[in-house]
Amino acid sequence: MKRILFLLTAFVAVIGFTGCPNKAPEYIDLGTIPEEYLPTVPYEDGQTFYLQHESDRVVIPFKVMRYRVKSQGNNVWGFDDYMEKYKPSPTVYFDYEIDITTCKPDYPLFDIDIRFSNGYMADSVYYDYPARHKYAQLSCHHMYASIPFIGEPTDQFKVHESFEVNGHVYHDVFEFANEGQDMQGIYIKTLYYNYEKGVIAIDMSNGEKYLLYEEE
């Protein structure tokens, strides 16, 4: 009797498991990054900009590479509309774009990297930094900052109406403080940024500064 019961149970279990076919994954194309977000990062591919060390002894050229890559993930943290419509699901995949700007110095110094997307940046270092709002993510020598897309609210940020650097006055400059925990050694303390020029100034923890250098 026990044997029959066991066989019956096994049969039902096999039918139960095989009777639920795997749902075919669904792919949703989020298209390209909306044009209006692009000017959040003012750098152009191939451009060179300059930061001057406060010692006035060196002006460091930063070569800009800007490009977009296609990516895919099954979560879209930053975009509430999609989150409402498509709850995160292992069977729903989103195709989206990532806009990547890398600024490499012609000097043994730190890189500046800014990236944003119209989807979940699953392959980025910002995995633990989900943007609930529409931000571009800047990283530079262990500092991370969220730059709100142009047109998004900025009231939670410290913004200088005007900010003078190397004799130039810049407007609407974000001040990003490094909120890293247990920072050691020489690190970036504050970074200043605006939509027109990008990085305006960098204050280091040891008091040294890097300032945007523009010829008259």
Next chain:
Amino acid sequence: MAVVLLMALTSCVKTEYHYVDDSFKEWFVDRDKLAFYVQDQNGITQEFDFSAPQSDMVEGAAYFMFVKTDEDLCENIFQDGRVSFYEGRACNLSVTNYYGRNTHFALCFYDVQFDVNVDGEHFTCTTCSDERLIERLYNCTMEVLRSHEVNGVVYNDVLHFRITDQDAITRNTFPTELYYAKHYGPIEYELGGEVRYLRR
């Protein structure tokens, strides 16, 4: 018979320990000097931060008819240093006593590894193990200085390395010259043939 022979062989596996000679330990950065600053000629400061030296035993063995007959445990002492604006290890010193026959001194500094087989007096410069770099051999020189002065401080027992290949400089983190002192580590160096750093 075979079992007896096997038992006889395995029962007499001899383990030999080969420790790094104390004189080499002086090339590691002392525990009270692990963090220090360097400054380049343009006033840009960076901080070096070394870990304390660590050691492990590298295993080697001799076999007779697939049966281990001898075992060697060779000491390897190593130490890593990181610097402010460089991803990964900027400096790594590794000293190994191979079977009591040869001491291998390997100093990896930024992109280049300076290798010295002390007993064979063999010296080479190659690319540090880094997936971003293509491995190659460089023309280089090494001399041992009794002393070298940096920023008014005299350091004794200094290794002076120079890369003489001008075409080797592919990145601005390529070291073209290095002064490395006993107990202190890097005291002066040049990257990319242009930017010179002095210990402060």
